[in-house]
Amino acid sequence: xxxxxxxxxxxxxxxxxxxxxxxxxxxxxxxxxxxxxxxxxxxxxxxxxxxxxxxxxxxxxxxxxxxxxxxxxxxxxxxxxxxxxxxxxxxxxxxxxxxxxxxxxxxxxxxxxxxxxxxxxxxxxxxxxxxxxxxxxxxxxxxxxxxxxxxxxxxxxxxxxxxxxxxxxxxx
Numbered sequence: 342x343x344x345x346x347x348x349x350x351x352x353x354x355x356x357x358x359x360x361x362x363x364x365x366x367x368x369x370x371x372x373x374x375x376x377x378x379x380x381x382x383x384x385x386x387x388x389x390x391x392x393x394x395x396x397x398x399x400x401x402x403x404x405x406x407x408x409x410x411x412x413x414x415x416x417x418x419x420x421x422x423x424x425x426x427x428x429x430x431x432x433x434x435x436x437x438x439x440x441x442x443x444x445x446x447x448x449x450x451x452x453x454x455x456x457x458x459x460x461x462x463x464x465x466x467x468x469x470x471x472x473x474x475x476x477x478x479x480x481x482x483x484x485x486x487x488x489x490x491x492x493x494x495x496x497x498x499x500x501x502x503x504x505x506x507x508x509x510x511x512x513x
Contacts, residue, residue, distance in 0.1 A: 427452035443495040450483030454503045480507045
């Protein structure tokens, strides 16, 4: 009887802990949303880190969190700050649960692609050429990483042409 009681007590503790994590995740999502609405991107990005840490305990919130991360990156990019958008998205793409999300990895590649095109259009000297190649290799790296992920539930066709274009540049 005591073994069953210990199991029950442990199960209740875990459920309570999980509930607390989910409540914490919901609060963090509200904080991220508020910062995004006020165009406070660095504060929103800081709230994403602890949010990622509680995601292991609350998987039902993961999809919502990924949506906010992508929204934040697109919002920043919409204000012509591709570099900051890339930094926000790529910093999160290196940790779970984001690194296994094909859309996050693909959009990292797309933002790196846009940085490459931006430098390419303004190319003036040897330093710009090196920077352009660095961005192209970064984009290629993200696209290659995307090829290693399970993409059955994600539409990644939009990245294929950009992947081919950057591959032609880097490989030639």
